[in-house]
Amino acid sequence: MEKTKQAVAKKATEFDATSVERSSGDRWINMSNALTRAGHGLSLAEKRLVSAAVSKLDSRRVLKPGEVPVTKISAAEYAEAFDVDIHTAYDQLKASADALYNRSITFFEPAHKRSGKPLEPTMVKVRWVGKAKYHRTEGWIELHWWPEILVALTDIQGQFTQYQLRQASTLRSIYSWRLLELLTRFKSQGWAQYTIEDFAVSMDATEKQRADFAAIRRKMIEPAVKELQEKDGWKIEWKPIKAGRRVKGVRFEFQRDPQGRLDLSDDKSASND
Incomplete structure (x- = not known):
């Protein structure tokens, strides 16, 4: 060998x-x-x-x-x-x-x-x-x-x-890679919103994870957002969309500088891509 x-x-x-x-x-x-x-x-x-x-x-x-x-x-x-x-x-x-x-x-x-x-x-x-x-x-x-x-x-x-x-x-997480694709799809408008069902499928979440949004947040969203911001020049803000106490979707507002320099302005709707 x-x-x-x-x-x-x-x-x-x-x-x-x-x-x-x-x-x-x-x-x-x-x-x-x-x-x-x-x-x-x-x-x-x-x-x-x-x-x-x-x-x-x-x-x-x-x-x-x-x-x-x-x-x-x-x-x-x-x-x-x-x-x-x-x-x-x-x-x-x-x-x-x-x-x-x-x-x-x-x-x-x-x-x-x-x-x-x-x-x-x-x-x-x-x-x-x-x-x-x-x-x-x-x-x-x-x-x-x-x-x-x-x-x-x-x-x-x-x-x-x-x-x-x-x-x-340079990404070291499959979840970061999938999130990159999900956001890039809407790069021209600077925001993306997915139902929790669609998001879970796209991220290859297990049945157990799909029943526990806290697990999706902890194991997928938060680490993926952090890695994209650190390694590919993204500025990302996200929030769960709720119906009562139940999370029915996730919304991301983002922009990316191709050179890796983050725009720290307050305009969250713009996209630098």
């Missing part, structure tokens, strides 16, 4: 970031707003891998019928993108390769009414990939995208969320 890692480390010295369209940190992630709101079901390492791969897709390209893109990520690329050493990159790629095939995206479709009565939404799950290949000695993973997820990643013409990979590269 150690010899294998040394071989990967040697290959890292040969990695040329100019061999891709642009350096990994400067690439953009584009996804439909519907995908932004969905539960992604990924660990932090898996989110890193999927996002690095998404950033290499052409979101404007119309795929040919039956075409399924294949995206390759090397340990050297991963290390460069997320500022980790090559051994960490190797370990995280291997673990992600083992787990990613079984990961799925969760979202809800409105159900048709029967006899004028509303029905509960239908839960839908879609895989991220149909195949994941990992080469141990060369240290790369190859993702064969699941066809049904491609509509949310390519040929995006209307409502979509876009941010640079470098914005999330």
Whole structure:
């Protein structure tokens, strides 16, 4: 195992970031707003891998019928993108390769009414990939995208969320990353409001956490807000929306300076993005 890692480390010295369209940190992630709101079901390492791969897709390209893109990520690329050493990159790629095939995206479709009565939404799950290949000695993973997820990643013409990979590269919490996506979706208006049900799904909250808003506040919202403010130049204020004693939603007011300099003015409705 150690010899294998040394071989990967040697290959890292040969990695040329100019061999891709642009350096990994400067690439953009584009996804439909519907995908932004969905539960992604990924660990932090898996989110890193999927996002690095998404950033290499052409979101404007119309795929040919039956075409399924294949995206390759090397340990050297991963290390460069997320500022980790090559051994960490190797370990995280291997673990992600083992787990990613079984990961799925969760979202809800409105159900048709029967006899004028509303029905509960239908839960839908879609895989991220149909195949994941990992080469141990060369240290790369190859993702064969699941066809049904491609509509949310390519040929995006209307409502979509876009941010640079470098914005999330230093984050150490999957909740911070998901909150970044949820806020970026509304960056032009400077505020976002979600029902607690939608927010819980997007943050991949467990059933136990969904029944306890204090847990969502303590484990997800507060640490995520703090990390985004410290690492990606956000100014965020948030509050729970209540109906009586029950929390029915969360509202965020925010702005972000692309250079990481916070605007400490009192105008909370402006967005510097």
